[in-house]
Amino acid sequence: xxxxxxxxxxxxxxxxxxxxxxxxxxxxxxxxxxxxxxxxxxxxxxxxxxxxxxxxxxxxxxxxxxxxxxxxxxxxxxxxxxxxxxxxxxxxxxxxxxxxxxxxxxxxxxxxxxxxxxxxxxxxxxxxxxxxxxxxxxxxxxxxxxxxxxxxx
Numbered sequence: 001x002x003x004x005x006x007x008x009x010x011x012x013x014x015x016x017x018x019x020x021x022x023x024x025x026x027x028x029x030x031x032x033x034x035x036x037x038x039x040x041x042x043x044x045x046x047x048x049x050x051x052x053x054x055x056x057x058x059x060x061x062x063x064x065x066x067x068x069x070x071x072x073x074x075x076x077x078x079x080x081x082x083x084x085x086x087x088x089x090x091x092x093x094x095x096x097x098x099x100x101x102x103x104x105x106x107x108x109x110x111x112x113x114x115x116x117x118x119x120x121x122x123x124x125x126x127x128x129x130x131x132x133x134x135x136x137x138x139x140x141x142x143x144x145x146x147x148x149x150x151x152x153x
Contacts (some may be wrong), residue, residue, distance in 0.1 A: 025101055026077060026092050034102070035078045035088070036112045037070060046070070046090070048078060051109050056088045068093055075099040075112060 028034060035058065039047035044060035058078055060070070070076060070093045078088040094102065096115045102108045 025094070025098050027107065028077060031082075032077055032079050032091065033088075034108055034112075035076050035090075037072055037074050037076060040072055048076065048088070048090075049111075050078065050088070051112075054085075056086055058088050058090050060090045064090065064093070073113060073115075075102070075108065075114075 034051045035048035035056070037046050037058075038049050038055070041047065041057075044065055046058045046060070048056055048058045050056055056078070058076070064070075070090065075094045075098075076090045077092040077094070079091050080088050099108065099112075099114050103112075103114065
């Protein structure tokens, strides 16, 4: 028996050749734009708002399918098509840290909202919860003796 191998098996060997994601940020080149996902349609198709101000339909490229997941309001890098102006292909996606770095480097326009711009956080300060029970002597309360007549039933 081999005592040198500590790990083995099918699942361990399956992940052996996978590349570890690098933390380098991919910047746009000629024919590419930054975009924010505005609507998820299904079947790897999305509606995006590009940095040039146009709304386009985007298709997730084949190398990203089942490997990287993109959601609503994510920042992505899209490749524009020469022959179809209203279609583009999603080439790369950025997490919150990458999008924040792009915003600091003035690559992203100010119209794109990032994760810290959450509409629901502003209204959370005005909600107050109490543990008090309503009093039994309230006028709004319902009395069972007043409205129920057993002879009518």
